Amino acid sequence: MFPPPDNKEQAAVATRAIGRKIRALRHRLKRTLEDTATAAGISKPFLSQVERGQAAPSITSLVGIARALGVTVQYFVDTPTEAGSVCRGNELKYFGFADSTNLFGRLTNLSDSRKLEAILVKMPAGQQPSEVTTHAGEEFLYVMSGEISLTLEGTTFVLQAGDTAHYESTVPHAWANTAGEETVLVWVGTPRLF
Template identity: 75%
Template sequence: MVTTIEKDTALVRGSKIRSLRQRLKLTLDETATAAGISKPFLSQVERGLASPSIYSLEGIANALGVKVQYFVDTPSEERSVCRANELKFFGFADSANLFARMTNLPAGRQLEAMLVRMPPGQKRSEVTTHAVEEFIYVIEGHVSLTLEDKTFVLLARDSAHYESTVPHSWANTANKESVVMWVGTPTLF
């Protein structure tokens, strides 16, 4: 006898599989073939009408480029939410900036976000990250962003999006602390 909880779990898991498959622009047939299962079975799994074995789920996960945990883990506050009162700023010996992580970093996440507090009159500093793309949003103050040999002054509520392979640096050009939100995608290698 199948319980309501098991039906709900199958439906949620199936929806996650379908959603990811569609985001990747893969057909049912392509995904089923890569997963080593039949197209009708995958269709039933996606609609919550069938539950895959761990072996089949592993095949589906591999076909979609994720770990099995992607389909098994449920959202939790510890993994998904960062409370403002729990932000902890930290620094590095070679930087006057302070940083606070705004995201939790479970395996497989594609984004990392940080708050950066820059003291007034800060010297230009090269920004080194392990990101492929970066996005910054100026919350307070003025920030001078240099990409290669071009410099842009960003005021509060301005933003910039760029590839981190481009030589870049930041400087606080305000006479008070500037606060920036930084978001980046980790490298894939």
């Protein structure tokens, strides 16, 4: 997890980075030092030292801190990589399903820890309305070009380029391309479709 002991500067940099991530997450969650330390099974002064980069947590302490803040240890030690965080437009590959004429391009990387997914959807002109579905989560649509008809619990809305929609997926919903041309939209949803 930490660099070899002979490289003290790298170890100090890693310790400070972990401390900053812990403090930032704790503040975002509006948790006190005392509550977090108690839940992690460590002392408040030690947690304060860790957050300021003045002490390196043991693996056991880091696991406790991660549990107390509701994340995995990887949240604190992993560094963002291009493969895990970035999708290049020139590498976008489209796929389809047997029962649909739509094409789908994944805009997010596969990861078990992520809660949302973004998909670029190309809907051909004259496409039949999708079946009415419901499931747990939320959905967000952004129409880039063309026009779609979005039906939410029996009420239909026509969305044109630049329009968005955000709704609970538990509401019965369906979409159809109502333009005389291909419609392109971005779908973002939870939970992930795949």
